[in-house]
Amino acid sequence: MTATTLATVTVTGAGGQIGYALLFRIASGQLLGPNIRVRLNLLEIPAGLAGAEGAALELQDAAFPLLDAVTVTDSAATAFDGANVALLVGSRPRGPGMERADLLAANGAIFGPQGAALNAGAASDIRVVVVGNPANTNALIAAAHAPDIPRERFTALTRLDHNRAVGLLAAKLGVPAGDIDGVTIWGNHSATQYPDLSYATAAGREVRELVDDEWVREEFIPRVANRGAEIIEVRGSSSVGSAASATIDHMYDWVNGNRGRWTSVALPSDGSYGVPEGLISSFPATSVDGAWRIVPGLDIDAFARQRIDASVRELATEREQVQALGLI
Ligand SMILES: NC(=O)C1=CN([C@@H]2O[C@H](COP(=O)(O)OP(=O)(O)OC[C@H]3O[C@@H](n4cnc5c(N)ncnc54)[C@H](O)[C@@H]3O)[C@@H](O)[C@H]2O)C=CC1
Numbered sequence: 186m187t188a189t190t191l192a193t194v195t196v197t198g199a200g201g202q203i204g205y206a207l208l209f210r211i212a213s214g215q216l217l218g219p220n221i222r223v224r225l226n227l228l229e230i231p232a233g234l235a236g237a238e239g240a241a242l243e244l245q246d247a248a249f250p251l252l253d254a255v256t257v258t259d260s261a262a263t264a265f266d267g268a269n270v271a272l273l274v275g276s277r278p279r280g281p282g283m284e285r286a287d288l289l290a291a292n293g294a295i296f297g298p299q300g301a302a303l304n305a306g307a308a309s310d311i312r313v314v315v316v317g318n319p320a321n322t323n324a325l326i327a328a329a330h331a332p333d334i335p336r337e338r339f340t341a342l343t344r345l346d347h348n349r350a351v352g353l354l355a356a357k358l359g360v361p362a363g364d365i366d367g368v369t370i371w372g373n374h375s376a377t378q379y380p381d382l383s384y385a386t387a388a389g390r391e392v393r394e395l396v397d398d399e400w401v402r403e404e405f406i407p408r409v410a411n412r413g414a415e416i417i418e419v420r421g422s423s424s425v426g427s428a429a430s431a432t433i434d435h436m437y438d439w440v441n442g443n444r445g446r447w448t449s450v451a452l453p454s455d456g457s458y459g460v461p462e463g464l465i466s467s468f469p470a471t472s473v474d475g476a477w478r479i480v481p482g483l484d485i486d487a488f489a490r491q492r493i494d495a496s497v498r499e500l501a502t503e504r505e506q507v508q509a510l511g512l513i
């Protein structure tokens with residue numbers, strides 16, 4: 186996107202909660218940076234169009250200098266036409282007591298047609314992040330329907346899990362979140378994920394020397410992995426502001442680079458760290474020259490191996506389920 190001064194950003198589910206939290210930040214320049222004007226395409230189903238249209242009116246009222254145009258549509262072909270960035274948020278959220286697997290069939294059917302529409306109309310530099318759950322497998326479905334788009338342009342959001350891990354660790358250590366680096370979320374955006382502090386540092390100091398193993402295993406890991414459910418329990422509905430914020434972070438870093446800092450990204454595995462090729466699994470990654478690079482060469486201890494394998498097994502099962510449903 187370096188030479189582009191005008192980018193088309195498509196947001197699906199734009200009339201929903203996360204959509205509403207995203208749109209104003211995108212239009213203000215926080216998604217791509219202060220030098221790129223944005224054309225926003227808002228995709229909704231008919232029942233959600235009024236919400237998206239209302240948001241479009243408010244976007245006009247905010248008079249953002251970088252906002253070029255807003256289109257509201259229920260046509261995927263229109264929404265993805267010329268898209269440089271696609272934020273795939275639209276899907277049904279989980280309610281109290283539901284597991285992400287419950288959403289597989291309901292939401293899986295959305296992502297095949299959207300992948301096909303991206304394939305048909307998106308710009309050649311398209312970057313896709315799937316937020317709607319089950320995010321990793323929805324991204325797998327979308328990519329499977331977009332044979333002309335390089336696989337690595339399809340990612341799923343585990344930046345929220347990453348940010349949760351950083352936030353929790355920073356609070357434990359009493360340091361600013363910006364002092365934390367080297368945190369990884371491995372695997373699925375679900376309770377099986379492995380939030381890994383093995384290589385984490387706080388203001389350059391090794392975190393393993395600052396916290397004990399028992400806290401990491403008994404408190405930190407389960408709290409991060411189940412934070413989505415905790416938020417649902419406390420607010421009565423799933424994370425919105427933090428999810429939108431993480432989506433902005435993910436795409437901003439992808440486009441603009443992240444100066445060698447680690448983040449976590451669910452992307453198509455190239456076989457690294459024993460994750461079967463093609464599964465969309467979360468890895469430690471840096472953003473270099475507009476592309477994600479998996480951090481190479483890390484030693485994986487027995488505990489990490491077992492945790493990563495468990496989450497990857499869940500991803501493989503989800504892939505089998507959507508294969509059985511005929512979604513890929
Ligand atoms: N990956 C992550 O870290 C997170 C993912 N999520 C997921 O994000 C998704 C959206 O959450 P909310 O905005 O809170 O839900 P919401 O229900 O407020 O909004 C979803 C919107 O999507 C629309 N929609 C449904 N099917 C669509 C389709 N085929 N095309 C376009 N739009 C469609 C609905 O009409 C609705 O307006 C959920 O799946 C939720 O589980 C939520 C938090 C974090």
Ligand SMILES: O=C([O-])CC(=O)C(=O)O
Pocket residue numbers: 278279318345412413414416423424
């Ligand atoms: O838990 C949910 O259903 C929403 C979500 O993905 C999260 O907050 O991580």
